[in-house]
Amino acid sequence: MNRTNERTATTRMRRDQQPQAHTDDSYRSPLRMRSGTACSKCGATYENGRWTWHASADKTRQIVCPACRRILDQVPAGELVLAGGYLAPRRDEVLGLLRNEAAGEAQQHPLERIMAVDAQPDQVTVRTTGPHLVRRLGEALTRAHQGQLTISYGDGEGLLRAHWTRSASK
Ligand SMILES: [Zn+2]
Structure with a gap:
């Protein structure tokens, strides 16, 4: 050869x-x-x-x-993970804020929607059909509830990941 x-x-x-x-x-x-x-x-x-x-x-x-x-295949374009002791007592309020923000985004951009919310006792994962929505949700969250937001792209998988955390207030 x-x-x-x-x-x-x-x-x-x-x-x-x-x-x-x-x-x-x-x-x-x-x-x-x-x-x-x-x-x-x-x-x-x-x-x-x-x-x-x-x-x-x-x-x-x-x-x-x-x-x-993406919704049919369950393949999100973005993922926002919320964690920290601050979250549990305010989970409904925080999720309400995210849903309002998502409704506003989807109105302008039909392809940017929340596709799933996975609410665990100590952590909430919000999956979206578009990457811009993850950024918008994370920013809305820090505006209203402070905390720390980090955003990163997964390695070559085209998934935008954001992580928000705030510890319980004393
Ligand atoms: Zn459609």
């Missing part, structure tokens, strides 16, 4: 080993999507290059939008 063939074989093997599952790209809107394309699940409509809630005059085509696909 000559050198070139060896290299080709190696490249091919590596490509096969790459996970085929959900890369971030699989949830992007198709590049040449037509205006008037609507989501059959949530009713969001693609108009002039962006998703809106405005009903289209003529819906030419129905698809499932990227946000609804």
Whole structure:
């Protein structure tokens, strides 16, 4: 086997080993999507290059939008973890704030929604269909309740992770 063939074989093997599952790209809107394309699940409509809630005059085509696909597949784009002793006695208040903030965001950006809230006794995980919402929720939280917010991208998985914590006040 000559050198070139060896290299080709190696490249091919590596490509096969790459996970085929959900890369971030699989949830992007198709590049040449037509205006008037609507989501059959949530009713969001693609108009002039962006998703809106405005009903289209003529819906030419129905698809499932990227946000609804993430919800169906349970593949979040962002994750906000809340922890710390401050949280437990104020959990309902904090979650109410996050839901209000999310409703405001989804109004403007249909693809940015909360898809799941996992409330454990000492920790709450909020999963979203878009990364911008995680940032917005984290910032709203620190504005209203102070605490510490750290935001980081997972390694190559396209998931934005935020962690908020505040210890119990004395
Ligand atoms: Zn949808």
